[in-house]
Amino acid sequence: MKKFKLVSLLFVIVLVLAACGTKDVGNAGEGDTQDKDKVYRVGIDTTYPPFEYEENGDYTGIDIDLINAIAEDQNFKIDFKPMDFGGIIPAMQAGQLDVAIAGMSITDDRKKVVDFTDPYFKAGLTLVVKQGETGIKSIEDLAGKKVAAKKGTTGAKFATEKAEEIGFELVQFNDSPAMFQDVANGNSDVLIEDYPVIAYAITQSTLDLEIVGDRLNGDEYGIAVLKGKNDELLKKMNKGLANLKASGKYDEIINKYLNE
Ligand code: GLN
Numbered sequence: 001m002k003k004f005k006l007v008s009l010l011f012v013i014v015l016v017l018a019a020c021g022t023k024d025v026g027n028a029g030e031g032d033t034q035d036k037d038k039v040y041r042v043g044i045d046t047t048y049p050p051f052e053y054e055e056n057g058d059y060t061g062i063d064i065d066l067i068n069a070i071a072e073d074q075n076f077k078i079d080f081k082p083m084d085f086g087g088i089i090p091a092m093q094a095g096q097l098d099v100a101i102a103g104m105s106i107t108d109d110r111k112k113v114v115d116f117t118d119p120y121f122k123a124g125l126t127l128v129v130k131q132g133e134t135g136i137k138s139i140e141d142l143a144g145k146k147v148a149a150k151k152g153t154t155g156a157k158f159a160t161e162k163a164e165e166i167g168f169e170l171v172q173f174n175d176s177p178a179m180f181q182d183v184a185n186g187n188s189d190v191l192i193e194d195y196p197v198i199a200y201a202i203t204q205s206t207l208d209l210e211i212v213g214d215r216l217n218g219d220e221y222g223i224a225v226l227k228g229k230n231d232e233l234l235k236k237m238n239k240g241l242a243n244l245k246a247s248g249k250y251d252e253i254i255n256k257y258l259n260e
Pocket of ligand 1 (some may be wrong): 104
């Protein structure tokens with residue numbers, strides 16, 4: 001009997017040690033001790049105020065403050081990797097990024113390759129024309145027009161799907177400022193952009209643009225990680241986000257950039 005107990009005890013010890021062992025060689029994001037040294041590479045689109053942009057050599061904006069606050073709350077470190085929006089998901093798939101926060105809309109298409117956190121902002125697409133342009137009020141008015149969109153975005157996808165049906169030419173840009181300028185200069189007739197981004201750009205600059213019609217959809221933003229690879233990190237980000245919402249820090253960040 002005694003011997004049996006001893007053997008059982010040894011068996012339990014071996015199991016416990018084995019469990020500890022696997023933890024040490026586990027994936028990034030497992031275990032707090034490991035997270036302290038782990039630096040997550042975060043893809044951002046720095047042409048996207050008020051969510052992310054550069055000011056005096058620093059990255060700033062709603063997304064930047066949010067992910068910094070989440071990392072602080074959940075005790076992990078981050079390193080920002082700025083790039084064109086269209087390159088972010090491919091860079092994640094190539095193993096060059098761990099996280100993406102880029103005013104990125106949660107879509108079923110993207111969910112095939114990334115996992116999203118809970119939504120953190122409600123945006124939605126809108127049409128934007130040069131000030132004084134009266135011929136475009138809705139999607140139907142785009143027939144025969146030149147429509148600008150940004151590569152890899154929900155706006156570009158929306159336009160691609162409608163281009164043939166309505167009959168317009170689609171021109172795609174790498175970043176939002178270049179697209180805004182193209183319409184302001186009168187090259188393209190209209191652009192498709194996220195409502196809060198273009199509304200902010202119009203108030204902050206001298207861009208000769210105006211928003212027309214209703215929002216075209218109800219896109220919501222989420223933070224992304226590569227699908228199925230970072231469950232622990234995803235949980236932490238959701239927890240951090242919930243904590244920021246509960247503490248009032250989330251509202252503080254939003255109000256710092258948008259006084260709606
Ligand atoms: N919200 C849009 C998308 O997810 C645009 C994002 C962006 O341009 N940074 O496609």
